[in-house]
Amino acid sequence: MQQGVTFYIATAALGAVLLVKLPSLVRGWRSPLVRTVNAMILLHCAGFFFAAPPTVTVVNRLSGVSNFSALLVHCILCAYACTCLALMENWRGDKAGRHHTRWRVRVWIVGHCLVVMAVIVCFVLGDVPDERPTDFDTYYANAPFIGEMLVFYLSSNVVAAGGATVVCWRWSRNIRKEIRTNGSATADGWLRASLYVLGAGFLSHFISGSLKLLAIAARWNGRNWDVLNDLVCEYAPLGAMIVTLGFLLPVFGPWLTERLVKPGRTYLALAPLMRVVRPSVTSGTDSLALTTPWYADPEQRLVNRMTNIQDWLLQLRPYCAEAIRELAHREAVQKGACRPDAVAAGLAAMLRAAADARARSTPADEGESRRAAHALRSAETEYGDLMVRVSRALQPRCQSHRRGAVPMSGARRPPT
Incomplete structure (x- = not known):
């Protein structure tokens, strides 16, 4: 029963990924890459669903054929291996070699259709x-024609998983080189992380198929290594979860960066500026500041902080x-600061x-x-991240020159 729960959890996770990617399939259904990715997720989801022991029992009873579910699962896994290889080819393909x-x-596709036909013929014979329901592969490893059927479908899965692993690692390495050459890019960074995770997921499939082949080979030699098959059945859904995470990273990663990470970093970077321009409690004007509820997201917190800073700058104007x-x-320019940092240093000294x-x-x-x-309005018009630069200039020297400080590129002033 526990194995069935893990299989169904993997099915639900892959189904959620399929629903997330459904809009992209509708928009780009003409793209072979989009169709292949969605077909691979669908077949992976179907494989775990029909491989769950409760589903195996139900399918066998409905079909009236003993172990018919094993044949169905093996055919689905062969089709899944084919989609993995097709996905590799579409990833590596370019405009010049589209025909190839x-x-x-x-x-x-033709090769795996032949494998599926061989699996069906061996099962019939x-x-x-x-x-x-759980140990079909090792239990019937020595049965005539069934052993050959197992080798056919496991070999196709092992080859596909190994090839997909190699492609993921190579592609991630190429993206790493491009990022170093052309500069950092958020989307490419998330794609690279996704490829690493997908490579780990496909590697787990490769290991699972190899362990099953070892267990079957042990049966042929008169040994009992069924514990390997039990281990694969127990931890196979973990590989599906890893693959699920790999497909979700490029979908939600950029959104998390834009909606959570960047606003949060900018919010923290503005703290020194806020402490300088904020009026004292005794003045009474601080009570007019916007208050942020505890459940507010980073974007709302950043907007409120920027609004308060702009209001306090207006109150501070007569003293500038x-x-x-x-x-x-002039002092910052003489010390060799770049123009944006020199402008920020001048404004920081004026505000302090x-x-x-x-x-x-x-x-x-x-x-x-x-x-x-x-001068302040002109600088704000020219530099979108001026307030963050000024806040950085207001930090103590030991913090402003600390390695690993918050990068200012990409920070923009939200509407107030």
Whole structure:
């Protein structure tokens, strides 16, 4: 019963992946790659469903043929191996070699159709009177024609899983080279992680098929290594879960980066700026700030923090002095800072001095504050990540130059 639960959990997980990818199938059904990916997930899901011991019993009773479910599962697994190889070919295919790719895919399809026909013929010629829901492979390993049938379908699965593993690792290595050459890209990074996970999942399928072949070979030599078959039946759904995760990573990974990771990192990076421009509690203006509920997502937290910072900057405007900004900007340029960092350093020095002047209740000259406000608006228009750069410039020197600081590229000011 426990094995049946694990098989059904794997079926549900793969079914969820299929539902997630269904819109892409509808949009790109003309693409051989899209059709192959969805067919592979569907066959993988069907294989686990019909391999579950409770389903095996029901199928055998409905068909009236002893161990008919074993034949059905073996044919599904052969078709799954064919889709894995076809997926490899479509991945490796390009526009220049599209004709050759189609030809190789057709060769794999024809070859596996012959394997399925051989499996069916061997099953018809063989004799399997005893129903074996979990140990069919090892129990009938020495039966005439059934042993050959097992070798046919297991060999196709092992070859397909091994080939898919090699392709995943090679493709991930090529993506790694492209990222190093052209710069980091979020989508390529998630695709690379997906390929690593898929490679691990296909490797588990390769190991499972190899262990089954070892158990069958042991039966041929008069030994009992059925524990290998039991081990495969127990942990086979784990490989399906790994493959499921591999298909989900490129679908939800970029969304997680854009909706959770980037807003969260920008939210934390703005903390030094918020502490500087935030008015004191005794002034009473802090009570007008937006409050963020505990259940808010990172995007909402970032929007609220940016809104509060903009409001506090307006309150700090009368205390800003353009002369301080210009002096700090020139010093940053003399030290070799790039133009965006020099602009941020000037604004950071101006805002820190303005916060100190507000604490002493000594406003700056009106002309100075007007020019400072104009410089701030111009810088915000020119640099989308200005506030994050200013916040980084306001950090203590030991933190701002610490290796591994939050990268500023890609940070954008959300609408307020």
